[in-house]
Amino acid sequence: MVEDKKSLLWRKLLAHGFMIGFIVVIMFPFLMVLSISFREGNFSTGSLFPEHPTLEHWQLALGIPYERANGVIVEPPFPVMLWLWNSIKIGLIASAGILLLSTTSAYAFARMKFRGRGAMLDTLLIIQMFPAALTVIAIYAIFDALGQVVPFLAIDNHPALILTYLSAITLHIWTIKGYFESIDPAIDKAAQIDGATPWQAFRYIFLPISLPILAIIFVLAFIFLVNEYPVASVLLRQTDKMTLAVGARQYLYEQKYLWGDFAAAAILSGLPITVLFLASQKFLISGLSDGGVKG
């Protein structure tokens, strides 16, 4: 192949120019938010580098009251750290539950023959597209009734939300099933001959082999749940019960517009999830191409 050196150089410059230009546009919101989080007050506009940088918004986001130069003490408007903790707690517990339910189901679908197996699998694939946002009336009604019998599962209680989230297993079953099917059947034959029950084969052979894919599923489930808004917004009404996704919205009401406070809180709370995603992105990509769409 013969390439014209001069034209190649131009094309390289063009490609890099486009990339850098595109990235600058993409990064613009991040840089602005960073800048806004150091500006004074909640309405001020100004250059990218604030003239009078202040830690007010950051201190408030961390839940520490801030004393301005004129002696006015500003109380934190919202319990951001509590929201973050709620999100992480609910996300971790529900993801663990999702992992447990989807691995056991996937194992049965991959290795066992029982009636209705194919129909169940196909149904799961179709079901996963139904929007949870539209079934919230029913979910509310269910937990309204359950909560009057078992207060533990009442509206505004985290177990109710966690229980609902356990249903987010449909796609994961398919992904894990695909992985289990790639494991050599000779291995479970051998285990069977040694007297292992299917449960033991699952627990002591399949689970250890599949750790990488299970880690992917865990992170994917966690990120999805932390982002989930509609169901959480209906089941959690009290400010101190809210998850971050529900609470963060409260910053930007027309009547009460806390732009600066929001910026600091957004960075502080978004950072852990972003870092988690970037750290695991290499592994996540394979999980994504199996058909998942992030919410």
Place this chain on the structure above:
Amino acid sequence: MSDAAPILSTLNWRGIAGRALTALVGLGFLYLVWGLYLLGEPLFAVIAFAVGALGVSFFWSAKFYKLRFVYPGIAAVFLFILLPVFYTSAIGFTNFGARNLLSLERVQAYHLSLTETDAGSKRPFGLVIEGEAFRIYLPESGDKPALLTDAIAGTATTAEPHSGEAPETLPVKTAIQNRAMLSELTITTPDGDLTMAGLRDFAASRPAFTLGDNGALTATDGTVMVPDHDVGLYVNEAGETVAPGWRVGVGFDNFTKVLTAEGIRDPIFKVFIWTVVFAFSSMVLTFSFGLGLAVILEWRHMAFKNFYRVMLILPYAVPSFISILVFRGLFNQNFGEINLILSTLFGLSPDWFTSPVLAKVMLLIVNTWLGYPYMMLLAAGFLQAVPRDLYKAAALEGSGGLRNFFSITLPQILPPFVPLLIANFAFNFNNVVLILLLTRGGPDMPGTLVTVGSTDLLGSFTFRLAFQNSGQDFGMAGAISTLIFIVTGLIAYLNFKAMQNYANKKGSGHNG
């Protein structure tokens, strides 16, 4: 989860523990079923019973060993996805809403709990202080003797007949100061219980209604309210309906309203069109940007690939609810940074949130920003699978970059992409979160019966209809939800077929 039936030891402690746990779970379910039944939720009680009974039998009998692995997951999917879908559709056939919220029993219980003062039993009172505690003196009135209560502690006290000289009572001012305490107080007298009926009197109260035949309620003045089971409300003798109401079935009324009623049908049709346009444009835009960037990154002369890739993935890595809210602030018309820059550079200040067209443009910009990295990641994967030989052959023929893209790259990667594109369409069709967090549907369309925003998707419109507008209309929301479920189901089935198609072509039994 219990282990398998005993194999090695005759005394299998784990098996026994498993059985015990299963029995415990079964008892828990029975408690739940009973509670739900008492609550007046027979449907939920039956479902709880079925779910519990199946679960207990699967974990009790070794015959169902295999089903133990799938049952908990399937039960969760049934309870929190399928059941809500059917329940929501069922609500679409009722008048469930803010005005018709309760069951008939609870509406009756509400009316029967209303009380009114029995004027004949009214008698004045005075507060008496004794040490730190108050007592209440009820002077002789009519044929009733004077009474004096015990020292008041808590919300109930007993009054005994008082003979002799009347004790010294405190001025009314004291009663006003202690109003909160007095209004909670019930005095037990020989003639029955009395409660406060004003600052100077205590009186017996009686129920405002008594229950008659066929659920009719008779008021103390003799007028009758009868339940109207067609509208789910009590109607009084003047023909007026009395809130609160209960849920009744209304057949296809909600559906007819959605599809034919003036002031509802047209806006919903507009919303539907915009939903399709939005989902399709989002799909095309994110796919084009994602694929374009992936192709540039794949170019063999490209340097710093990894750096670029990480930077380009960033919008996907940040939690979407945060980025959407960030855009809500940046696009703000008055002090948002985007208009600040536009007005400095070009003297423009577009009204992103009040102009319907600009609000839609803004949504597409934000959604493209949010969605292209996912497409880029997928495209990068599929590009790897395009055979290199094709490009070599093309180069020999003297084919250029653009022609390579359209005659080799695109035809090669499109087939595996189709199911993912359909899934993406379905996702954006129901992308409620973006709308709720960015525009909340606004700006509102003028002249509609129900609040409809011009950027509302079908899903967000329905969500707001049920939860955010003043008159919460669950019935109507249920009807529209049902229509959305049907459309989503069709898309999902299409996607499923496309996946099967591709899998068959590839000759493997696995999807994607």
